[in-house]
Amino acid sequence: MKTDRYVKDMFKRLDNIIRGSSPSSSRWDLDFAVAAAEEEEGKTQEELDDIETQQYGEPHRFHIYRAARAKKTAAAVGLTYEDVYDSITQEELDWSLRQQLKVSPEERYQNMKKHWYAHELSYWHQTIYDNGKAVDTIKEYGCGKSTEKNVEGGWCVPECRYYPQTGRIEDSEVIQKHREYEKRYRDNNAIVEPPTTTITSSD
Numbered sequence: 083m084k085t086d087r088y089v090k091d092m093f094k095r096l097d098n099i100i101r102g103s104s105p106s107s108s109r110w111d112l113d114f115a116v117a118a119a120e121e122e123e124g125k126t127q128e129e130l131d132d133i134e135t136q137q138y139g140e141p142h143r144f145h146i147y148r149a150a151r152a153k154k155t156a157a158a159v160g161l162t163y164e165d166v167y168d169s170i171t172q173e174e175l176d177w178s179l180r181q182q183l184k185v186s187p188e189e190r191y192q193n194m195k196k197h198w199y200a201h202e203l204s205y206w207h208q209t210i211y212d213n214g215k216a217v218d219t220i221k222e223y224g225c226g227k228s229t230e231k232n233v234e235g236g237w238c239v240p241e242c243r244y245y246p247q248t249g250r251i252e253d254s255e256v257i258q259k260h261r262e263y264e265k266r267y268r269d270n271n272a273i274v275e276p277p278t279t280t281i282t283s284s285d
């Protein structure tokens with residue numbers, strides 16, 4: 083764990099200071115080391131997760147969680163990751179919601195607006211699956227089809243939620259969507275505990 087490693091480093095440093103290698107600077111070093119350790123110590127798991135997310139895109143342990151969930155689905159290949167999202171930990175779910183809530187309502191709207199395939203009136207969402215075969219239901223009208231790219235909304239149609247230049251996706255909507263997402267896992271009994279054993283890539 084990150085904190086443990088940090089504390090060990092700090093003890094090593096304190097040990098050096100106490101042994102008195104540099105009397106003139108020892109007081110300052112000691113204060114500095116203690117202050118830095120307190121800063122790290124006082125952090126909640128959430129805050130430490132945020133630091134790792136900023137540096138690596140997610141808390142490091144989630145990589146280990148996913149590796150633990152990978153299954154041997156093809157004997158010749160060994161581990162595959164296709165089933166990694168069949169189950170999930172509560173930690174990952176909570177982290178994902180927190181990340182989404184860090185984005186402002188206006189920014190969320192813009193993020194959705196710039197991807198036409200995310201629009202509910204895009205062909206992506208107008209495609210239905212009939213007997214496993216994709217069928218385009220509407221080919222003449224919808225987001226991503228308009229040739230009037232210079233009009234407001236670009237390839238968006240006026241009936242679309244994302245047609246206006248600006249808008250908001252409120253926290254309440256994000257939370258509601260996340261609850262539905264979480265419920266699907268819960269209904270499938272697929273919210274699992276974090277792995278306790280060390281994962282080796284050879285298995």
Ligand SMILES: [Zn+2]
Binds near residue numbers: 203225
């Ligand atoms: Zn649209």
